[in-house]
Amino acid sequence: MAADDTFRYRVDQPPERNRPQVDALSEFVRSQLCNLLDIVVPCSGETEVRVDGFKLMRPDGVVHELYDGQGRPGEITRGSGHDANCDLEGYRNIANARLYEPRIEYIARQLHDILALVELESEGKPVAIDGFRLKNHRDWASSRVECASDILMHASSRCDLNCVFCYNRGAIDSLAWHKQSPEKELMEIQTRLSLYNASGGTGLFPSYGSPCEFMANPHAIEILGELRRKTSATLRICTNGTKLEESTIARLEEVAPVYLDVSLNSTSPYRRSALMGDDHPETAIRSPALLKKYGIPYSVTVVMWPFPSLEQALEDLATTAAYAEDNLAVLVQVNLPGYTRVFTPRPPFDTEKVWRRTVEHVQGLRERVGCPIVIRPSLYEENLTRDRKNMAEVIGTVINSPASKCGLEPGGLVAMINGITVANRAQARDLLTILQGNGTDSGTLTVRKGGRLIELEIQPADCDYPFAPLTGTHLGAVFMGTGLREEYLERMRNILLARGAREVLLLSSTLVKPTLEQLLEDNPLYVPEGTRLHIEVPENDSFGGNIILGDLLLVQDFIDFIKRYLRETGSRVDLILIPSSPFYLGGWNRDLSGRPYLDIEREVGIPVALIECDPMWD
Numbered sequence: 001m002a003a004d005d006t007f008r009y010r011v012d013q014p015p016e017r018n019r020p021q022v023d024a025l026s027e028f029v030r031s032q033l034c035n036l037l038d039i040v041v042p043c044s045g046e047t048e049v050r051v052d053g054f055k056l057m058r059p060d061g062v063v064h065e066l067y068d069g070q071g072r073p074g075e076i077t078r079g080s081g082h083d084a085n086c087d088l089e090g091y092r093n094i095a096n097a098r099l100y101e102p103r104i105e106y107i108a109r110q111l112h113d114i115l116a117l118v119e120l121e122s123e124g125k126p127v128a129i130d131g132f133r134l135k136n137h138r139d140w141a142s143s144r145v146e147c148a149s150d151i152l153m154h155a156s157s158r159c160d161l162n163c164v165f166c167y168n169r170g171a172i173d174s175l176a177w178h179k180q181s182p183e184k185e186l187m188e189i190q191t192r193l194s195l196y197n198a199s200g201g202t203g204l205f206p207s208y209g210s211p212c213e214f215m216a217n218p219h220a221i222e223i224l225g226e227l228r229r230k231t232s233a234t235l236r237i238c239t240n241g242t243k244l245e246e247s248t249i250a251r252l253e254e255v256a257p258v259y260l261d262v263s264l265n266s267t268s269p270y271r272r273s274a275l276m277g278d279d280h281p282e283t284a285i286r287s288p289a290l291l292k293k294y295g296i297p298y299s300v301t302v303v304m305w306p307f308p309s310l311e312q313a314l315e316d317l318a319t320t321a322a323y324a325e326d327n328l329a330v331l332v333q334v335n336l337p338g339y340t341r342v343f344t345p346r347p348p349f350d351t352e353k354v355w356r357r358t359v360e361h362v363q364g365l366r367e368r369v370g371c372p373i374v375i376r377p378s379l380y381e382e383n384l385t386r387d388r389k390n391m392a393e394v395i396g397t398v399i400n401s402p403a404s405k406c407g408l409e410p411g412g413l414v415a416m417i418n419g420i421t422v423a424n425r426a427q428a429r430d431l432l433t434i435l436q437g438n439g440t441d442s443g444t445l446t447v448r449k450g451g452r453l454i455e456l457e458i459q460p461a462d463c464d465y466p467f468a469p470l471t472g473t474h475l476g477a478v479f480m481g482t483g484l485r486e487e488y489l490e491r492m493r494n495i496l497l498a499r500g501a502r503e504v505l506l507l508s509s510t511l512v513k514p515t516l517e518q519l520l521e522d523n524p525l526y527v528p529e530g531t532r533l534h535i536e537v538p539e540n541d542s543f544g545g546n547i548i549l550g551d552l553l554l555v556q557d558f559i560d561f562i563k564r565y566l567r568e569t570g571s572r573v574d575l576i577l578i579p580s581s582p583f584y585l586g587g588w589n590r591d592l593s594g595r596p597y598l599d600i601e602r603e604v605g606i607p608v609a610l611i612e613c614d615p616m617w618d
């Protein structure tokens with residue numbers, strides 16, 4: 001494939017030096033090694049080896065330390081290239097590349113270091129460079145593309161609204177948008193589609209950050225058509241609804257199966273306009289009826305922003321949920337409102353009060369509204385209202401789904417599926433997924449409700465709009481979030497046995513800790529006597545505000561917490577355990593800012609092991 005200017009990155013110029021640096025060549029090697037160790041883990045056989053220094057192969061035998069206790073090598077040898085203003089002159093944001101494809105940042109750093117030592121020449125004359133571009137896109141097309149719809153996010157760098165709660169306000173550099181014209185986005189999507197292997201699930205590395213509104217791209221429908229020619233998979237689109245006129249919805253039907261998450265927020269034109277800055281709120285408000293008419297499944301999303309007052313917002317939620325039910329929405333998703341310190345220096349509301357009242361209100365609504373209503377983060381609701389966590393309790397069923405048709409009701413606890421005892425929510429969801437996908441005609445659900453066990457016969461094919469096997473999940477049963485898998489404990493135990501650690505610091509989150517403690521109480525780890533596990537929760541200082549999702553913790557939050565913990569408790573710690581999910585997004589074990597998790601042990605000087613686990617965004 002010919003090179004084009006789609007993937008260009010800037011190289012920071014090395015600083016001017018008045019006099020030669022002491023041992024600049026050793027510094028050069030040190031930097032090269034550090035750069036490399038941010039993207040590879042050296043191994044000896046199958047065993048991972050941690051490297052913290054090097055010797056040059058010459059007689060002096062001097063050992064040079066790689067890290068200076070700050071986790072990062074000195075400035076002079078570490079070309080950052082992390083300037084979020086790389087959009088200038090068409091360069092892409094390297095802070096974003098370090099998250100999704102850190103080998104690009106590696107190249108930028110290497111070039112920076114090399115340019116500190118040599119000048120490049122062309123035809124006998126020095127040439128200055130300030131950037132580079134990817135030569136052959138095919139060389140970069142082996143990344144995992146989790147789902148076809150992810151490609152759409154590369155055309156989502158703009159929005160036609162201005163929500164008071166917009167999560168993109170003050171996004172960190174790595175997630176900030178590389179803004180391009182709609183035409184350039186279309187070209188990029190075409191490049192991506194040409195390299196997308198739908199059956200293998202691979203393609204060009206992603207670089208979208210935190211997406212805005214895909215439907216605001218004037219080429220959105222054309223892009224969907226091109227994507228549909230590449231894959232038969234369900235295309236999931238998040239939209240604020242401003243473009244959902246009947247003509248657009250009819251075009252969406254042509255590329256079915258599609259599933260829409262409509263950020264409606266309110267069926268009150270006044271409230272939607274005030275919250276989202278929508279001058280024509282009636283288009284989005286009418287869209288549920290049209291989506292129903294065209295048979296397109298969708299969910300309705302509401303951010304519970306307490307405007308103009310909490311009680312008025314809750315009343316409005318009841319109206320919106322009833323409207324969603326009338327128009328056969330798959331579910332209503334109620335997001336507990338969040339804000340970061342960048343978003344606002346002063347809390348815009350009392351989080352505890354707003355979140356608690358919303359949970360109480362939604363629990364009441366579930367008794368009146370037939371459409372399932374889920375709260376995000378769901379663990380907040382569970383911690384607040386359930387003594388036993390992680391249970392396979394059904395909180396709703398999708399209208400006309402196999403689950404609702406077989407008589408599964410909210411409040412029921414799934415005890416067995418086809419005779420297999422269900423221990424927790426994650427297992428129930430897995431078994432229902434198998435039942436939905438294995439082509440069987442019927443299955444048996446044993447449900448505990450009101451002290452009685454009830455047997456229900458469920459028929460996976462017995463469904464109608466809005467549920468469809470291609471777009472629906474868990475046969476239409478809706479639970480309070482994903483739940484925690486018991487196998488995580490087994491992974492934790494294996495790490496402890498392999499490392500032989502005795503004093504172990506396990507870092508969790510406010511939301512997950514209660515479930516984790518319950519799991520550990522129910523399933524002792526059986527590790528050598530004397531092993532002590534201390535479960536602690538770092539604060540999210542990076543984002544600040546009321547952010548409590550563990551998966552949003554950054555490497556610096558972990559470092560700051562561990563240093564403080566060691567200082568304040570005077571404890572000895574042999575090993576630090578952290579769930580892998582905060583380092584999941586780009587697939588390179590880096591936090592959302594693109595920083596490798598290994599920086600934690602480089603800075604605190606204690607080994608860190610990740611417990612492999614799925615992200616828990618819900």
Ligand code: SF4
Binds near residue numbers: 161168212263276
């Ligand atoms: S619709 Fe989404 S991206 Fe657009 S302003 Fe609102 S929250 Fe932000």
